[in-house]
Amino acid sequence: MDAQFWHDRWQEGRLGFHEGRVNRMLEAHVGALGLGPGQRVFLPLCGKAVDIPWLLSQGYRVAGAELSEIAVRDLFAEMGVVPEVTETGSHRRYSADGIDIFAGDILEITADVLGPVDAVYDRAALVALPEEMRRRYAAHLSGITAGAPQLLVTFEYDQAAMDGPPFSVTEDEVARCHGARYAIEVLADAEVPGGLKGIVAAREKAMLLRPV
Numbered sequence: 001m002d003a004q005f006w007h008d009r010w011q012e013g014r015l016g017f018h019e020g021r022v023n024r025m026l027e028a029h030v031g032a033l034g035l036g037p038g039q040r041v042f043l044p045l046c047g048k049a050v051d052i053p054w055l056l057s058q059g060y061r062v063a064g065a066e067l068s069e070i071a072v073r074d075l076f077a078e079m080g081v082v083p084e085v086t087e088t089g090s091h092r093r094y095s096a097d098g099i100d101i102f103a104g105d106i107l108e109i110t111a112d113v114l115g116p117v118d119a120v121y122d123r124a125a126l127v128a129l130p131e132e133m134r135r136r137y138a139a140h141l142s143g144i145t146a147g148a149p150q151l152l153v154t155f156e157y158d159q160a161a162m163d164g165p166p167f168s169v170t171e172d173e174v175a176r177c178h179g180a181r182y183a184i185e186v187l188a189d190a191e192v193p194g195g196l197k198g199i200v201a202a203r204e205k206a207m208l209l210r211p212v
Helices: 003-012 024-033 051-057 069-079 131-144 171-178
Strands: 040-044 061-066 084-088 091-096 099-103 119-122 150-157 182-191 202-211
Touching: 024 051, 024 119, 024 150, 024 182, 024 202, 040 051, 051 061, 051 069, 061 069, 069 091, 069 099, 131 171, 150 171, 171 182, 171 202
Parallel strands: 040 061, 040 119, 061 099, 119 150
Antiparallel strands: 084 091, 091 099, 150 202, 182 202
16 A cells, blocks of 8 residues: 555545544543643644544644645535644644644654654544555654554454454454554443444444553
8 A cells, every 4th residue: 555545545535533622532432541631632644634624622632643734634624724834844833722743654753753742633544545555654653752642543353254453453463563562451342333334243342552
């Protein structure tokens, strides 16, 4: 899967991966991250997630990385906010009060460009990547966030019944990707109502990753 796949999805408006509401696992378990007001949450491959304005409304600051500038522009438009746009390294930074979104390849962003991060919320990144990219992504994410704790949301389903993304990512796969750097705790394991994309029965899981 290359960058063009995602550019095409946004260009054509094929946004089946866009949830359109605040994620239920985020609402229920953001407290497990132990964040205080004003602390900064990083969302990798954030799209135009409704989770972003919700996190802002809870008093957190938000950073995000997103490949598609269509998604980034849509995010700010739907929030009714006009961002300041600057060039920084290989990314274009869209900023407003409490929020910074970096448009570009997440694997090229550096810790210096991203800035300090207190926690990571990964709902749409690990499950969006094919297996051969996941370990590289996981190591890079830990590196640019100085091993910040993560709230990770995954899906498990019969991969033969539906093509990803989102891909089925088992607990064993999470351990392979993150287990060397984090202790992993399953916070919730719930059926996806109506099945994933209405196609296949699936479980949605929330996991807390604490640095070891």
